[in-house]
Amino acid sequence: MIEVTRKMKSDSYKMASLSIETRNNILKNVREALIKNQQDIFEANKTDMENAEKNNIADSVKKRLKFDEHKLSDVTNGIQQLISLPDPINKIVFQRELDENLILKRISCPIGVIGIIFEARPDALVQISSLCIKSGNCAVLKGGKETANTNKALFNIIYKTAVESGAPEGCMFQAEGHSEIDELLACSKSVDLIIPRGSNQFVQYIMNNTKIPVMGHADGICHTYIDGSADADKACKIIIDAKTQYTAACNSTETLLIDRNFGTDNLRKVAEALSDSNVKLRGNKEVSDILGCEQMGDDEYNTEYLDMIISVKLVNGVDEAVAHINNYGSHHTDCIITENMDNAEKFLNLVDSAGVYLNCSTRFADGFRYGFGAEVGISTSKIHARGPVGLEGLTTYKYKLYGNGHIVDDYSTGRKNFNFKDL
Amino acid sequence: MIEVTRKMKSDSYKMASLSIETRNNILKNVREALIKNQQDIFEANKTDMENAEKNNIADSVKKRLKFDEHKLSDVTNGIQQLISLPDPINKIVFQRELDENLILKRISCPIGVIGIIFEARPDALVQISSLCIKSGNCAVLKGGKETANTNKALFNIIYKTAVESGAPEGCMFQAEGHSEIDELLACSKSVDLIIPRGSNQFVQYIMNNTKIPVMGHADGICHTYIDGSADADKACKIIIDAKTQYTAACNSTETLLIDRNFGTDNLRKVAEALSDSNVKLRGNKEVSDILGCEQMGDDEYNTEYLDMIISVKLVNGVDEAVAHINNYGSHHTDCIITENMDNAEKFLNLVDSAGVYLNCSTRFADGFRYGFGAEVGISTSKIHARGPVGLEGLTTYKYKLYGNGHIVDDYSTGRKNFNFKDL
Numbered sequence: 093m094i095e096v097t098r099k100m101k102s103d104s105y106k107m108a109s110l111s112i113e114t115r116n117n118i119l120k121n122v123r124e125a126l127i128k129n130q131q132d133i134f135e136a137n138k139t140d141m142e143n144a145e146k147n148n149i150a151d152s153v154k155k156r157l158k159f160d161e162h163k164l165s166d167v168t169n170g171i172q173q174l175i176s177l178p179d180p181i182n183k184i185v186f187q188r189e190l191d192e193n194l195i196l197k198r199i200s201c202p203i204g205v206i207g208i209i210f211e212a213r214p215d216a217l218v219q220i221s222s223l224c225i226k227s228g229n230c231a232v233l234k235g236g237k238e239t240a241n242t243n244k245a246l247f248n249i250i251y252k253t254a255v256e257s258g259a260p261e262g263c264m265f266q267a268e269g270h271s272e273i274d275e276l277l278a279c280s281k282s283v284d285l286i287i288p289r290g291s292n293q294f295v296q297y298i299m300n301n302t303k304i305p306v307m308g309h310a311d312g313i314c315h316t317y318i319d320g321s322a323d324a325d326k327a328c329k330i331i332i333d334a335k336t337q338y339t340a341a342c343n344s345t346e347t348l349l350i351d352r353n354f355g356t357d358n359l360r361k362v363a364e365a366l367s368d369s370n371v372k373l374r375g376n377k378e379v380s381d382i383l384g385c386e387q388m389g390d391d392e393y394n395t396e397y398l399d400m401i402i403s404v405k406l407v408n409g410v411d412e413a414v415a416h417i418n419n420y421g422s423h424h425t426d427c428i429i430t431e432n433m434d435n436a437e438k439f440l441n442l443v444d445s446a447g448v449y450l451n452c453s454t455r456f457a458d459g460f461r462y463g464f465g466a467e468v469g470i471s472t473s474k475i476h477a478r479g480p481v482g483l484e485g486l487t488t489y490k491y492k493l494y495g496n497g498h499i500v501d502d503y504s505t506g507r508k509n510f511n512f513k514d515l
Numbered sequence: 516m517i518e519v520t521r522k523m524k525s526d527s528y529k530m531a532s533l534s535i536e537t538r539n540n541i542l543k544n545v546r547e548a549l550i551k552n553q554q555d556i557f558e559a560n561k562t563d564m565e566n567a568e569k570n571n572i573a574d575s576v577k578k579r580l581k582f583d584e585h586k587l588s589d590v591t592n593g594i595q596q597l598i599s600l601p602d603p604i605n606k607i608v609f610q611r612e613l614d615e616n617l618i619l620k621r622i623s624c625p626i627g628v629i630g631i632i633f634e635a636r637p638d639a640l641v642q643i644s645s646l647c648i649k650s651g652n653c654a655v656l657k658g659g660k661e662t663a664n665t666n667k668a669l670f671n672i673i674y675k676t677a678v679e680s681g682a683p684e685g686c687m688f689q690a691e692g693h694s695e696i697d698e699l700l701a702c703s704k705s706v707d708l709i710i711p712r713g714s715n716q717f718v719q720y721i722m723n724n725t726k727i728p729v730m731g732h733a734d735g736i737c738h739t740y741i742d743g744s745a746d747a748d749k750a751c752k753i754i755i756d757a758k759t760q761y762t763a764a765c766n767s768t769e770t771l772l773i774d775r776n777f778g779t780d781n782l783r784k785v786a787e788a789l790s791d792s793n794v795k796l797r798g799n800k801e802v803s804d805i806l807g808c809e810q811m812g813d814d815e816y817n818t819e820y821l822d823m824i825i826s827v828k829l830v831n832g833v834d835e836a837v838a839h840i841n842n843y844g845s846h847h848t849d850c851i852i853t854e855n856m857d858n859a860e861k862f863l864n865l866v867d868s869a870g871v872y873l874n875c876s877t878r879f880a881d882g883f884r885y886g887f888g889a890e891v892g893i894s895t896s897k898i899h900a901r902g903p904v905g906l907e908g909l910t911t912y913k914y915k916l917y918g919n920g921h922i923v924d925d926y927s928t929g930r931k932n933f934n935f936k937d938l
Contacts, residue, residue: 105841105865188886194875196885203897204867284897303722305898326919333922418528442528444627452617452918461926461933462619463611474626474707475728475898495875496749499756503884510884 093275097232097282099262100205104230106260108202112179118225118257123171125253126218126246130164136245137214144238152340159214159242167218170466174226181228189513191503193496202228204284207276208468209298211290212236217243219466221250221264232276232283234267244268277302287469292396309472311422312342313396314454317413317439318362319430320353326451327358327429328365333453334427336369340398342470343425343447343457347393347403349413356382359406366402375404393420410435414442421445423472425457446472516698520655520705522685523628527653529683531625535602541648541680546594548676549641549669553587559668560637567661575763582637582665590641593889597649604651612936614926618917625651627707630699631891632721634713635659640666642889644673644687655699655706657690667691700725710892715819732895734845735765736819737877740836740862741785742853743776749874750781750852751788756876757850759792763821765893766848766870766880770816770826772836779805782829789825798827816843833858837865844868846895848880869895 110118126133137159144154185198206229210216217235224231235243247266255261267276276283280303287307288298295310316334318327334345350359363373363383373385380387385404393403393416407413410428417426425447428439440448447457459467502508533541549556560582567577603623610620629652633639640658647654658666670689678684690699699706703726710730711721718733739757741750757768771789773782786796786806796808803810808827816826816839830836833851840849848870851862863871870880882890925931 102838102841105837105867109864190879190884190886194879299726305728305896307898329922333924337922337924414528415525418525441532444528447916449916450918452916452921453923455923456613456617456916456918456921461613461923463613463933473728475730493870493872493875493879495873495879498875498879499752499760500876500878500884501756501760510886 093232093267093272094279094282096262096265097205097207097276097279100230100232100265101282103260103262104202104204107230107263108181108204108228110228110258112182114258115179115226115228116175118254118259119171119175119222121257122222122225122250122253123168123175125249126164126168126171129245129249130161133159133164133214133242133245133249136241137239139241140239149238153212153238156211156213157239157242159239159246163215167215170219170460171222174222174466177226180226187515189515190493191498191508191510194493194498195495195515196493205230205232205282206285206287207232207234207279207283207304208287209234209273209276209289210236210287212238214239214242214246216289217246218250220468221247223466223468224264225254225259230263232265232267234273234276237270240268273298274301277304280304289469307471307473308469309342309422309424311394311396311472312344312424312470313347313394313420313422314343314345314424314457315347315349315413315417315421315426316345316454317349317407317410317417317426317428318351318354319410319413319428319432319435319439320351321432321435322351322354322358322429323431324354324358324361328362330427330429330451330453331362332365332369332371334455335366335371335402336400337453337455339400341455343454344398345402345427345454346396347405347420349405349407349416351409351413352406353409359383363404370400372401373404374401378406379404396422410439414439418442418444423474424470425449425454427452427454446470516655516690516695517702517705519685519688520628520630520699520702523653523655523688524705526683526685527625527627530653530686531604531627531651533651533681535605537681538602538649538651539598541677541682542594542598542645544680545645545648545673545676546591546598548672549587549591549594552668552672553584556582556587556637556665556668556672559664560662562664563662572661576635576661579634579636580662580665582662582669586638590638593642593883594645597645597889600649603649610938612938613916614921614931614933616917616919617921618938620917628653628655628705629708629710630655630657630702630706630727631710632657632696632699632712633659633710635661637662637665637669639712640669641673643891644670646889646891647687648677648682653686655688655690657696657699660693663691696721697724700727703727712892730894730896731892732765732845732847734817734819734895735767735847735893736770736817736843736845737766737768737847737880738770738772738836738840738844738849739768739877740772740830740833740840740849740851741774741777741781742833742836742851742855742858742862743774744855744858745774745777745781745852746854747777747781747784751785753850753852753874753876754785755788755792755794757878758789758794758825759823760876760878762823764878766877767821768825768850768877769819770828770843772828772830772839774832774836775829776832782806786827793823795824796827797824801829802827819845833861837862841865841867846897847893848872848877850875850877869893 181200183200187197208220251264283304286304288295292310299306316331374388423445426443426445427449430436436450606623608621613619631643674687706727709727711718715733722729739754797811798808846868849866849868850872853859859873
């Protein structure tokens with residue numbers, strides 16, 4: 093792995109300097125090759141599905157493993173959308189004349205070499221590799237072992253087509269063994285960024301075992317807060333979507349906070365709507381006394397269920413809701429349901445999360461739903477990328493300074509003066 | 516320290532929500548208070564200078580410790596400049612209609628709580644704290660012990676004025692004991708970012724001993740490459756500034772790469788110009804055979820001298836120069852001297868550094884010289900801030916999503932379709 097990433101690092105400058113025409117053309121050819129070779133991919137997926145059957149993999153997981161015409165059309169549509177997006181690199185973010193003939197430009201550029209470790213989902217491999225191609229990054233990809241055959245078929249098609257269409261050899265590498273993860277984490281000289289996707293423990297493990305910067309999130313403890321002035325019907329509709337639309341997702345709501353001013357009748361109405369949707373409620377003593385639901389301790393409000401279960405708590409208005417979320421939450425995505433716009437703005441400003449929502453489901457936290465085409469993951473880090481990470485999160489920038497013999501001494505001695513002018 | 520930063524974290528949301536008028540007014544009052552209380556500051560600085568004298572501190576360091584009318588006017592001018600800069604937070608970076616009445620906005624916001632550990636320079640304390648005030652961040656400040664008295668006087672004036680002018684109590688804290696550094700590094704729940712300034716070993720120590728993200732740089736191994744087509748006089752002028760204008764700075768050139776096509780006569784001319792400026796040259800066997808300078812091993816080209824010494828190496832054109840810099844450099848700031856614009860663009864595109872310069876001194880890598888007003892440091896990280904970090908590097912962003920009962924299920928079932936429109 094050290095040799096692979098060292099070579100990749102030295103090739104990454106070639107990858108970074110491919111023109112946007114070349115990068116888009118690679119994507120176009122990859123899209124066509126995937127369609128042309130679909131039978132090989134479906135064949136490989138059949139093997140993975142048979143293995144899943146043998147190993148008694150849960151149905152919900154098998155759904156993710158499956159790669160059929162429908163999934164193929166999703167990913168090829170995604171590539172088409174990516175091609176149409178503007179070039180995320182070589183963008184002049186700002187330029188400024190510092191003095192006569194001394195021009196400073198800030199230019200977006202690829203991050204370099206990215207290691208991405210992701211769950212058993214073949215469509216993720218296609219999404220991630222096409223995002224890296226469009227943004228001029230090299231990538232080491234490690235997918236879940238349950239889709240090893242499908243991943244291999246997909247990767248071979250994508251990599252072969254990319255190199256034939258002008259990408260440097262070694263611009264992508266598929267790691268297949270689990271032991272290669274630790275090897276990858278040790279390559280801090282050649283790998284610029286690690287993006288882990290998967291369970292809380294897995295992401296924590298990655299974060300604690302590498303010196304390479306890690307982008308992503310471990311927990312997704314999302315909150316929906318129903319304010320005193322909320323519309324009860326709207327609240328029911330939103331919370332049911334936020335909790336049940338896809339419980340295994342990191343952006344599902346795990347805790348429901350309700351203003352005491354919302355009233356006991358409305359509280360019961362929301363609780364009933366959740367129960368009718370087969371959601372199990374848990375609450376501290378106050379909540380459990382009112383609703384007769386399972387009682388939980390106050391120290392359990394940082395629980396991520398990823399299941400049809402929700403924590404409920406009563407609070408005194410928006411201030412207490414904000415304090416609870418900033419303390420117990422995971423800075424991922426949190427929502428206020430209210431008709432009071434002052435409370436709304438207060439919540440949106442003070443909650444310290446990558447996504448702060450008004451009157452809509454936390455499930456919207458997703459690169460596709462934000463119009464990014466695709467995402468490599470969702471970041472709760474504040475340093476660099478936050479929220480769904482699309483193309484832009486895969487770029488950094490450099491400062492280019494253009495002079496003509498300019499020296500600092502002229503400015504520090506006062507012979508010349510800076511003359512800043514934004515261009 | 517845990518208690519201090521926990522309280523600071525909960526106050527950081529108040530700090531973040533101060534209006535730009537309040538933040539600018541705090542800066543205005545801080546500026547006036549510094550001028551009004553200058554005698555107290557100078558008195559405190561006298562004590563520090565006397566201690567420096569007793570402890571036989573080097574003259575070059577004493578220069579930095581000194582805080583006189585001249586330094587005061589520098590920092591108050593800096594504050595004036597900061598006041599005039601636009602608000603770096605609450606900026607709508609982009610907004611997009613996802614569908615009818617579902618509006619996504621990306622808004623810049625403060626990072627939260629920043630721990631800054633800096634060298635013994637009283638002006639740095641003023642710069643850093645005013646940058647934090649303008650950007651709505653809370654800060655734990657720890658300066659070098661040699662300026663403890665001056666720092667205390669400055670901090671007391673700044674903090675007292677800030678709170679009297681509307682900043683929340685506990686928005687800033689000055690750590691005084693050296694042991695508090697390790698305590699600060701352990702506060703990963705409350706501190707969002709550590710910015711260390713100082714020696715290579717010190718910054719490495721910080722990076723290896725905290726889970727908090729660290730922004731900054733350990734090494735400053737900057738290169739100047741003289742291309743075959745360079746103008747020899749221009750090259751001499753630039754390299755002398757880049758090496759000698761302030762040798763202790765991270766942006767001074769440490770290695771001079773010269774294209775063999777530049778010619779032996781021109782090489783001698785540059786070497787003589789450096790020797791005449793009292794710079795000692797070191798080179799591998801080839802260089803030392805030509806110039807008669809001290810010989811060095813090829814494995815020593817990653818040396819940061821911070822002194823009147825420079826490493827010299829001959830290369831075959833821009834490709835070898837780029838490969839050397841990307842391998843031996845520290846991704847800080849590197850320059851090409853050339854009259855060939857194709858070589859220039861190649862170098863600027865392929866060198867993987869925060870600053871890539873054409874025909875000017877590497878010493879320009881500085882927040883003030885970039886027109887940022889001031890800087891909290893220079894970052895060689897690619898994740899988030901790169902190069903001199905001014906106001907913008909002290910902010911992150913959040914996504915605000917405004918809906919009216921919107922749920923994801925409508926979109927995933929196809930009842931509704933996204934309708935992306937940039938606003």
